Amino acid sequence: MILGVDLELWATVVTVTLGLLLLIILWMWIRLSRMKKRYYQFIGKGKDSLESIILEMKEKLERAEVQQKELIAHLLKVEQEAGKLKGHVEMVRYNPFPGQGSDMSFSIAFLDNERNGLVLTGLTSRQETYVYAKPIHQGESPYALSEEEQKVMDLVMEKKDKQT
Secondary structure, rough: OOEEEEEEHHHHHHHHHHHHHHHHHHHHHHHHHHHHHHHHHOOOOHHHHHHHHHHHHHHHHHHHHHHHHHHHHHHHHHHHHHHHHEEEEEEEEEEOOOOOOOOOOEEEEEEOOOOOOEEEEEEEOOOOOEEEEEEEOOOEOOOOOOOHHHHHHHHHHHHHHHOO
C-alpha cells in the first residue's frame, strides 16, 4: 500500500497514464511527420527550392535596377541630343510681288529647342527664283529678317511652346 492505495491500483493508474502518454506522443509524432512533409513540399529541394527561387528573383531584380539606371542615363542623353535637332519646322507661303503671280514664294524655319537653326526663304517671280538662307542663334539673326521670316519663326516657337 502506498498512501493508502492498493499497489495493484497504483500499477494500473501508472500503466493507463503511460499508455495515454504513449498515444499522445504517437499522435504528435504523426502530426509532426505530416507537417514536415508539407514543409518540404512547400520549400522544395535543389533548384526548385523556395530559397533558390527567392535568390534568383533577387539577382534578377538587381540586374533590372542596373539596367533601369543605364536606360535612364541613356534617355537623358537622347533627350539632350534631341533638343539640339532642328525638329521644329514651319512654313509660310506668300506673294512678295502684289499683282504678279500667286503665293509661290515661301519661308521655312528650322529651329531647335534653344531657337538655333536657320530660315530658308525662296522668292519667286515670273522668270526667276532666289533662295536665301539666314542663320538663327537664340532667336536672332545677324541679317535683317523680313516680315514673313519673322512670322514663320514666331509660328515655330508657338508650336514648340504648345508641345511643352
